[in-house]
Amino acid sequence: MAVMDIFKGKEVLVTGGLGFIGSNLSIELVKLGAHVTIVDNMLPRQGGNLFNIKEIEDKARVNFSDVRNELSMNHLVKGKDFVFHLAGQVNHVDSMRNPIQDLEINCHGTLVLLEALRHCNPSARIIFAGTRGEYGSSVKLPVDEDHPTNPKGIYAVTNLTAEKMVLVYDDVYKIRGACLRITNTYGPRHHMAHDEYGVFNWFIRKAIDNEEIPVFGDGRILRDFLYVDDLVESLLMVAGTDGAYGDVFNVGTGIPVSFNDLAKRIVEIAGSGKEIFTEFTKEREEVEPGDYYADITRISSRTGWVPKTSLEEGIRRTIAYYRTYKKEYW
Numbered sequence: 001m002a003v004m005d006i007f008k009g010k011e012v013l014v015t016g017g018l019g020f021i022g023s024n025l026s027i028e029l030v031k032l033g034a035h036v037t038i039v040d041n042m043l044p045r046q047g048g049n050l051f052n053i054k055e056i057e058d059k060a061r062v063n064f065s066d067v068r069n070e071l072s073m074n075h076l077v078k079g080k081d082f083v084f085h086l087a088g089q090v091n092h093v094d095s096m097r098n099p100i101q102d103l104e105i106n107c108h109g110t111l112v113l114l115e116a117l118r119h120c121n122p123s124a125r126i127i128f129a130g131t132r133g134e135y136g137s138s139v140k141l142p143v144d145e146d147h148p149t150n151p152k153g154i155y156a157v158t159n160l161t162a163e164k165m166v167l168v169y170d171d172v173y174k175i176r177g178a179c180l181r182i183t184n185t186y187g188p189r190h191h192m193a194h195d196e197y198g199v200f201n202w203f204i205r206k207a208i209d210n211e212e213i214p215v216f217g218d219g220r221i222l223r224d225f226l227y228v229d230d231l232v233e234s235l236l237m238v239a240g241t242d243g244a245y246g247d248v249f250n251v252g253t254g255i256p257v258s259f260n261d262l263a264k265r266i267v268e269i270a271g272s273g274k275e276i277f278t279e280f281t282k283e284r285e286e287v288e289p290g291d292y293y294a295d296i297t298r299i300s301s302r303t304g305w306v307p308k309t310s311l312e313e314g315i316r317r318t319i320a321y322y323r324t325y326k327k328e329y330w
Contacts, residue, residue, distance in 0.1 A: 008033035016087035023052035067109035095155035183252035187228030207273030219260030252294030
């Protein structure tokens, strides 16, 4: 049986399922024949958008609740085969402005979910979506999973803590859990009201609006940019691989691209917009980790996953989506 075939007829819970990654994942799960339940608290500035699941609105169940709510989580995890945990405070800048909320959502919320599984459905499998920010500044490139973890911001600290919780519950309570450290991801269904969720999609918005694209510093910082469809496939392949549980996996392309080069390619493909250089804001400079690109040997060898979408193709698809549905995102 192919890995993707295992989701047919399965009961799946996606936390944060109205957000960028969660909605793309939910749509793919429905296509694969899964029975999908989405939970999202729709907090302002967190990226939740009902339009994101318009194409499956009559095929997925949506529960407006919060992962910190014990009664809700105890109820929602019952009978589920897989739990994809994507609910989290995802704004790097907000995590420094309001670190208590970040701790509450990312750590307390994850613990409530894990306790719900322990008491109400210990046979379910949980896949946690973390961040490459857990590594902090790179001491060697490419970055593999044994690289030191020295987070520079509270968001990365709370993600690393949540990851450790998932692994402890796997080890101690045998609740099968796998964790991903995800690189900068872009693509359709991303929140576009401001630039604090990710520079890539903000560059796309600026290009579509034929405005100046602000590149911080000298634009030479390297990043590993992953198209959301490839990320969704990695989540599914990890979930469907028995040998992936109890471990951590980098998810990225392994291909470094500078912000300067990224802005140039977006302008070229969009046929609009203009690159300019600007100084880092104080808030961004404090959490900027410098160059990063991933070593994806572990996930590729363990699950067979490799990214398929070129940067150019991903940019084209993303621009096409937002030009069609612009009014839903800004």
